[in-house]
Amino acid sequence: MSELSPYLESAAKTIDRMIDRYFVDKTGELNKASAHLLAAGGKRLRPAVVMLAADAVKPGSSDDLLQAALALEVTHTFTLIHDDIMDDDSLRRGVPTVHTKWDMPTGILAGDVLYARAFEHICMVNAANEAKVRAVTMLARACADICEGQHMDMSFEHRSDVDQHEYMEMVRKKTGVLYAAAAGIGAVLAGGTAVQVKALYQFGLNTGIAFQIQDDLIDLLTPAEKSGKDQASDLREGKQTLLMIKAREKGLDLSKYRRDLSPADIDVAIKELTEAGVIDEVKKIAGDLVAASNKHLSLLAPSKERQLLMDIGEYFVTRSY
Amino acid sequence: MSELSPYLESAAKTIDRMIDRYFVDKTGELNKASAHLLAAGGKRLRPAVVMLAADAVKPGSSDDLLQAALALEVTHTFTLIHDDIMDDDSLRRGVPTVHTKWDMPTGILAGDVLYARAFEHICMVNAANEAKVRAVTMLARACADICEGQHMDMSFEHRSDVDQHEYMEMVRKKTGVLYAAAAGIGAVLAGGTAVQVKALYQFGLNTGIAFQIQDDLIDLLTPAEKSGKDQASDLREGKQTLLMIKAREKGLDLSKYRRDLSPADIDVAIKELTEAGVIDEVKKIAGDLVAASNKHLSLLAPSKERQLLMDIGEYFVTRSY
Numbered sequence: 001m002s003e004l005s006p007y008l009e010s011a012a013k014t015i016d017r018m019i020d021r022y023f024v025d026k027t028g029e030l031n032k033a034s035a036h037l038l039a040a041g042g043k044r045l046r047p048a049v050v051m052l053a054a055d056a057v058k059p060g061s062s063d064d065l066l067q068a069a070l071a072l073e074v075t076h077t078f079t080l081i082h083d084d085i086m087d088d089d090s091l092r093r094g095v096p097t098v099h100t101k102w103d104m105p106t107g108i109l110a111g112d113v114l115y116a117r118a119f120e121h122i123c124m125v126n127a128a129n130e131a132k133v134r135a136v137t138m139l140a141r142a143c144a145d146i147c148e149g150q151h152m153d154m155s156f157e158h159r160s161d162v163d164q165h166e167y168m169e170m171v172r173k174k175t176g177v178l179y180a181a182a183a184g185i186g187a188v189l190a191g192g193t194a195v196q197v198k199a200l201y202q203f204g205l206n207t208g209i210a211f212q213i214q215d216d217l218i219d220l221l222t223p224a225e226k227s228g229k230d231q232a233s234d235l236r237e238g239k240q241t242l243l244m245i246k247a248r249e250k251g252l253d254l255s256k257y258r259r260d261l262s263p264a265d266i267d268v269a270i271k272e273l274t275e276a277g278v279i280d281e282v283k284k285i286a287g288d289l290v291a292a293s294n295k296h297l298s299l300l301a302p303s304k305e306r307q308l309l310m311d312i313g314e315y316f317v318t319r320s321y
Numbered sequence: 322m323s324e325l326s327p328y329l330e331s332a333a334k335t336i337d338r339m340i341d342r343y344f345v346d347k348t349g350e351l352n353k354a355s356a357h358l359l360a361a362g363g364k365r366l367r368p369a370v371v372m373l374a375a376d377a378v379k380p381g382s383s384d385d386l387l388q389a390a391l392a393l394e395v396t397h398t399f400t401l402i403h404d405d406i407m408d409d410d411s412l413r414r415g416v417p418t419v420h421t422k423w424d425m426p427t428g429i430l431a432g433d434v435l436y437a438r439a440f441e442h443i444c445m446v447n448a449a450n451e452a453k454v455r456a457v458t459m460l461a462r463a464c465a466d467i468c469e470g471q472h473m474d475m476s477f478e479h480r481s482d483v484d485q486h487e488y489m490e491m492v493r494k495k496t497g498v499l500y501a502a503a504a505g506i507g508a509v510l511a512g513g514t515a516v517q518v519k520a521l522y523q524f525g526l527n528t529g530i531a532f533q534i535q536d537d538l539i540d541l542l543t544p545a546e547k548s549g550k551d552q553a554s555d556l557r558e559g560k561q562t563l564l565m566i567k568a569r570e571k572g573l574d575l576s577k578y579r580r581d582l583s584p585a586d587i588d589v590a591i592k593e594l595t596e597a598g599v600i601d602e603v604k605k606i607a608g609d610l611v612a613a614s615n616k617h618l619s620l621l622a623p624s625k626e627r628q629l630l631m632d633i634g635e636y637f638v639t640r641s642y
Contacts, residue, residue: 030472082433086426105407105475108429109468112403112436116464119440123458129450136457137444143437147430151351154426 003304004311011051011069012044018070022121033102033110034117038077040093046072046182049312053186053200056297056305061190064126068135068189071121072182075139078114079146079178081107086154094228115143127189135185142181149174162240164249171212172205179208183309199299206293207313213286214317216241217279220270223263227321232257232266242285246278286317324625325632332372332390333365339391343442354423354431355438359398361414367393367503370633374507374521377618377626382511385447389456389510392442393503396460399435400467400499402428407475415549436464448510456506463502470495483561485570492533493526500529504630520620524630527614532637534607537562538600539642541591544584548642553578553587563606567599607638 023035047069051062062069083089084097085107091097099107122135152170156162183204187197218227219234220243234241235257247254257269273279290313300306344356368390372383383390404410405418406428412418420428443456473491477483504525508518539548540555541564555562556578568575578590594600611634621627 028469029476030469082429086429106472108403108407109472113465113468115433115436116461116468119457120461120465123454123461129454133444133450133453133457136440136454140437140441140444144434144441147434147437148349148351151427151430155350 004308004315007052007308008043008045008048011048012042014066015044015047015070015073018066019073022070022117023074029102030106030109030113033098033106034113036095036098036101036110037081037092038074038114040095042073042077042093044073045312046076046178049179049182049204049309050186052305052309052312053183053204054190056200056300056303056309057187057190057192057196059303059305062186065186065189067121067124068185071118071139072178072185074114074121075118075143076178078111078118079143079150081111081114083150085111086150122185125189128191131189131191134188138181138184138188142177145173145177149177156240159240160238162245164242164245167240167242167245168209171209175212176205176208179211180205195299199296202296203293203309203313206289206296207316210286210289210293210313211316213242213282213289214319216243217282217286218319218321220266220273221279222320231263232261232269235266235269236261242282243273243278246281247273247276250276250278252276252278283317290314290317325629325636328373328629329364329366329369332369333363335387336365336368336391336394339387340394343391343438344395350423351427351430351434354419354427355434357416357419357422357431358402358413359395359435361416363394363398363414365394366633367397367499370500370503370525370630371507373626373630373633374504374525375511377521377621377624377630378508378511378513378517380624380626383507386507386510388442388445389506392439392460393499393506395435395442396439396464397499399432399439400464400471402432402435404471406432407471443506446510449512452509452512455509459502459505459509463498466494466498470498477561480561481559483566485563485566488561488563488566489530492530496533497526497529500532501526516620520617523617524614524634527610527617528634528637531607531610531614531634534563534603534610535638535640537564538603538607539640541587541594542600543641552584553582553590556587556590557582563603564594564599567602568594568597571597571599573597573599604638611635611638 019038024039026035050065050069050072054062054065080092081098084092085099085104089097090100098110118139119136122139123132125132149170149172153174156170180201181204184197184201187200192200216234219229220232222231224231234244235254236259238255238258244254252272257265293313294310297306297309340359345360347356371386371390371393375383375386401413402419405413406420406425410418411421419431439460440457443460444453446453470491470493474495477491501522502525505518505522508521513521537555540550541553543552545552555565556575557580559576559579565575573593578586614634615631618627618630
């Protein structure tokens with residue numbers, strides 16, 4: 001995986017430059033609000049997946065598809081801006097959220113502007129028109145699914161009986177489909193065959209789900225100094241994550257942790273979940289998803305880019321923040 | 322104009338059937354919220370413009386483009402759902418607004434779902450892929466402009482010095498560009514030449530702006546029994562409409578009407594604005610826009626559809642509700 005970090009860094013710089021050019025260097029208050037979160041950094045993982053998928057299908061093709069890579073980051077950012085309004089979160093990527101820095105109406109509109117721009121940028125790609133139409137359709141379906149996933153996620157807040165099937169469906173929609181679209185759009189625009197497009201779509205879907213499961217593990221296991229987020233906030237809020245669901249299946253009662261938790265309390269919870277085998281089981285589910293995604297990738301010819309995609313999957317479930 | 326009414330009725334029925342098929346007959350709470358306002362009726366004017374523009378360019382072509390006509394209505398509805406949240410309006414088309422019947426997060430997501438579906442439906446059209454890509458780009462740009470227009474409109478609420486230029490720019494973006502996109506998309510998808518597409522785009526833009534100006538006149542002049550809306554609400558709220566701007570230019574002080582107004586008070590206001598020539602001036606601006614839009618249409622070959630488009634322009638500025 002030693003080549004993954006420099007690749008991701010370089011891809012992120014490319015996208016950052018495009019963000020500056022198309023979004024940051026604009027006048028008007030609404031444009032500033034739209035650019036705010038986009039310019040606040042981020043790993044630019046979805047654009048990297050677009051580019052790698054394209055190059056895995058046709059070496060060197062990603063140079064023509066940077067507008068689509070940008071479109072995926074823009075789409076992701078629009079969903080974050082709207083999610084922050086719904087969840088009334090005040091901080092994201094170390095900066096105030098858009099509706100906090102401006103106001104709720106401006107937050108809705110800033111997200112809506114990015115939503116439009118994403119489709120505009122997909123159409124700016126240098127690719128066959130048929131491929132562009134398919135890419136637009138894939139992006140549109142992903143967006144509708146993401147809304148559905150966010151709606152499911154919010155509905156889970158009022159429940160304590162969410163099962164694994166429902167959880168996986170929610171995560172598939174909320175996180176999986178955008179990685180799936182990223183890989184699928186890269187493949188389609190690079191002129192990939194139906195088999196290649198499907199393989200990359202499935203790769204993205206599986207790794208995207210694994211990414212979210214790992215996020216839940218990080219919430220519990222990684223101290224705030226390292227993750228930059230409150231440790232064990234899911235536990236404190238009684239959130240229906242795969243960890244909580246698996247614990248419930250084993251008869252563990254985690255409701256006792258729905259309160260302010262000291263570092264020692266968190267250690268007790270981790271110990272309880274570890275001894276019951278919950279953490280290993282959840283890790284295994286994430287690992288199995290990455291193994292499945294690699295199987296999809298094996299339908300492609302071996303290449304440096306295919307290996308980097310496999311590395312991304314591995315990175316998704318081994319990262320600790 | 323005797324042929325316009327039956328045409329619009331028939332076009333609306335076609336779109337209503339598609340709405341039933343693609344939106345109403347779906348399960349799930351978020352789908353129901355997305356379909357709520359779409360199914361609450363409406364004149365379906367933008368879809369009619371898509372169809373007429375297409376047939377004016379290539380007779381009979383609209384049959385293949387109904388998905389694009391639907392997409393324009395879906396886009397319009399998504400903007401209404403989000404606007405209602407921003408303005409916190411509770412009623413629309415005689416039914417509770419989405420965020421009132423459900424909640425604010427569901428309102429945001431219901432709008433976002435329709436946003437995605439609009440692009441999906443544009444791609445479902447039976448047309449050349451190049452035309453579809455251009456149509457997607459036109460729709461995306463219109464959506465970004467609409468956001469900008471809504472943002473301007475909201476910013477006007479805190480001002481009393483908006484000038485005619487700013488007002489026209491706001492209305493162009495908030496209302497004009499979607500009619501422009503409707504006509505332009507119909508023309509592009511029907512295989513129109515650059516001249517035809519531009520002419521129809523400009524037709525839509527001018528009539529769309531005229532439509533909004535007429536809306537402001539209706540607010541003042543049409544009794545609630547007829548319009549279904551509070552009469553003179555703009556006057557009561559001190560809204561920066563073209564009427565108010567023109568009145569200010571003439572040195573009239575309308576701030577005295579920023580209070581509860583009886584029917585007699587409204588009559589006094591109408592008399593004052595009429596005698597100062599404000600109402601005639603505003604009517605002339607709307608009429609000139611329609612005349613300009615007809616000039617654009619004269620670049621097309623004469624046809625029944627071209628005449629119906631001219632009739633729509635005429636209808637926009639003569640309707641009294």
